[in-house]
Amino acid sequence: MRRMTLAEGRKLATAVRTPNPTLSGVRPDASDEVLRLVEDPFRDVADAHDRLAALEALLYERGDRRAAFLTIYARVTAEVDAGLEYGEFADPAWVADYLVTFADHYRRAFYAFECGRRADVPAPWRLAFETALGGESLVTQDILLGINAHVNYDLALALSEVGIDPNRRTKYADHRRINRVLHRLVDEEQDLVVERYADGLADVDESLGRLDEALSFFTLREGRRNAWRGAVALTDGRYDPVKRLVRWYLESVTMGAGRFILVPTENATLRDRLERLEDGGDDQ
Numbered sequence: 001m002r003r004m005t006l007a008e009g010r011k012l013a014t015a016v017r018t019p020n021p022t023l024s025g026v027r028p029d030a031s032d033e034v035l036r037l038v039e040d041p042f043r044d045v046a047d048a049h050d051r052l053a054a055l056e057a058l059l060y061e062r063g064d065r066r067a068a069f070l071t072i073y074a075r076v077t078a079e080v081d082a083g084l085e086y087g088e089f090a091d092p093a094w095v096a097d098y099l100v101t102f103a104d105h106y107r108r109a110f111y112a113f114e115c116g117r118r119a120d121v122p123a124p125w126r127l128a129f130e131t132a133l134g135g136e137s138l139v140t141q142d143i144l145l146g147i148n149a150h151v152n153y154d155l156a157l158a159l160s161e162v163g164i165d166p167n168r169r170t171k172y173a174d175h176r177r178i179n180r181v182l183h184r185l186v187d188e189e190q191d192l193v194v195e196r197y198a199d200g201l202a203d204v205d206e207s208l209g210r211l212d213e214a215l216s217f218f219t220l221r222e223g224r225r226n227a228w229r230g231a232v233a234l235t236d237g238r239y240d241p242v243k244r245l246v247r248w249y250l251e252s253v254t255m256g257a258g259r260f261i262l263v264p265t266e267n268a269t270l271r272d273r274l275e276r277l278e279d280g281g282d283d284q
Helices: 007-016 032-038 045-061 067-085 092-114 123-135 141-160 168-184 188-195 201-208 211-216 218-238 238-262 269-278
Strands: none
Touching: 032 045, 045 067, 045 092, 067 092, 067 123, 067 141, 067 168, 067 188, 092 123, 092 141, 092 168, 123 141, 123 238, 123 269, 141 188, 141 218, 141 238, 168 188, 168 218, 218 238
């Protein structure tokens, strides 16, 4: 894999240091049907999956681009739930609690956004939701922004809430076992996205070229590894200033990654070309 150039590294570092972007203020068309799916905490893994899948179907039917991330996320939740049933994990009760707590971070962010409570929506999720609703991004970017917010920001917080002690080593092993679940879903997830959103997704992947390689810094596996480190820092930090610093770091890095994900569509000509490719249209 090609290493990121110095210029690309500087651009990424600048994005991380840049204050949160001024968000568009795009508002969802909230409905009782949507709100009912996200207003209450998830009871268990099955409930989380059922409601996430129902939300994805509802948003997809309405042409709401936030559905794209949920297409991936609901499938992952179902597969981890199956892994629990098949005995893939050493501490299934902890993994189930972890999964529900993690999903609830997404639910709370989505619900607060739907209710117009922007101050209660973490900045990475405001960026992801408003970008998807704005309609100026690629579906690929909408998915990446959702993954970025959920893995690079939410996951460390969820892990620290559910607890990584006692038996930290066993829990870390289960955390890593989820990576295997994610790996075996890669092809299926891409097929789902191509089928539902972007016939030309493979061509877009090829056209993005170096960006895909640069984004290797924010792959799911690396993001999950960093999330565990963040959870350790939050758990072992003895003082509130340390915990505030960790949260600031998580938000800063996640927002920097989000801005980097959006770089290809900042140029209108390139955005139009990529949109045609993603839709499977002729780029001539």
